[in-house]
Amino acid sequence: MGNVENLGARPDPVVRVDSAFFWEACERGEFVAQRCEGCERLWHPPRPMCPICHSTEKSAAALSGKGVVMSYVMPVHPPAYGFAEPPIAALIELEEGLRFVGTLVDVEPASIRVGMPVQVSFAATSGGKAVPVFRPTEDIT
């Protein structure tokens, strides 16, 4: 999934017991989702129990990191905390069917459109952690 890029100051993630696996994977440059070991379904946001089979056994499943933009927002006022330039946060529908909010990078706000394909990579945070970021894919057919 690639190395962690340094794209300037970003806030650190908020890490909880039930989501730590996700952020640990980010530090390794892996984009993952919770997979239920009982029924193999994927879930995001993470949760302690599978709502279908009620198993609490879970693992981290690697995702393709490909998705499309469903909506996006660029906060102007007040400025977003921890960012040097106004970030663009987007709701992304991942190839695997999960939805995930991430930051769009390397894109002009005016060129963003709903349905635009994107691919994940990782950026460093101010505290040395890593978070997923998404950039438009070049191979749009």
Place this chain on the structure above:
Amino acid sequence: MSRRAVIAGIGQTEFSKDSGRSEQQLAAECVTSACIDAGLDPHAIDGMITFALDHSDEVDVMRSTGAQELKYTVRLPQGGAASVTSVVHAKNAVESGMCDAVVIWRAMNERSQYRFGQPHQSLSPDAHSSTFIEWCFPFGAQTPAAWEVLSCGTYLDTIGVTTQDLGRIAVILRRAAATNPLAQFYDRPITLEDHQASRWIVQPWLRLLDCCQESDGGVALLVTTEERARDLRQKPVRILGAEYAFCFNHEIISDFYEGDLTRLHNSEAVTKRLTAAAGIAPRETDVAMIYDNFTPQVLRQLEGFGYCGYGEAKDYVADGHLDLDGRTPLSPNGGLLGEAYIHGMNNFTEGVRQLRGTAANQIADAQTVFMASGVAGAILGI
């Protein structure tokens, strides 16, 4: 004979940018005002309902109001949705026979003491369903306005809504507020040009005039039985129906993990049950008090609560149906955008005033009012 719940009293402080006193004092003042309005001794309060986000403890509100013995207390989740869900609980508490005098309050110094609209990062280890922090904050979506746009952007884009469409909602609400002396924006109407010229809060959808303003103030309701209200001061306002629907994998503001994002699944579920319970549909009521923290919320709720068909809300607005002289006037107090943002509760006091016939912008012969906060709806009547 069955007990029927009514709203017998309403109370509110002034709305401002700096109340100059504690939230506990605002709570005590608005609760006491609601009792005085009803003609009921605050010592007789036997149930208390507020928002999970409210900072005033029941013990403290009792110490100031003198309430002697509570039989029921509950603090409600899901942000401003609690404005309408509070009445679901009050109705049940009264009609079940558990309580005779339930107060509901929301008191906040969200402007002077803390800034509700600024970046949030507090998160408890058990998260409290706050994906809007955990799964939004690190990516730059850190305020209610940003979460709102991530939630509504798919709808706005799919339907082809324009910022002018949103601006028309702001104009309606500010025009109403301009003739409501209780409103923070009293005597300050705006035009669509003002809306279009106002600065961006979050691109590409919300300008300053699409957003409610943080406000200080307190608002309270007193709910009792119809029978008891006969001996009180005010014309009672009946709660014809009050319903809510929290559906799987949905949440209040970062509500984009489930289903078709162009529809409000929760609101659609509420509409069916509420229409059956009240015997009247939201669109058939005389006044539409629809939660308007941001303008897109009004569009999506118009469709979710059945005022118009899928994708038709922008035209419903443009055709004038929400104007004060329209088919279903929208929040004649100016709503949360124009009057104040006391987390939706000030829309309730306006709904009651409309039915008493005492509102600043009185809708002629209002018999029924629809109260909406996304996942919840209530129909009030006389």
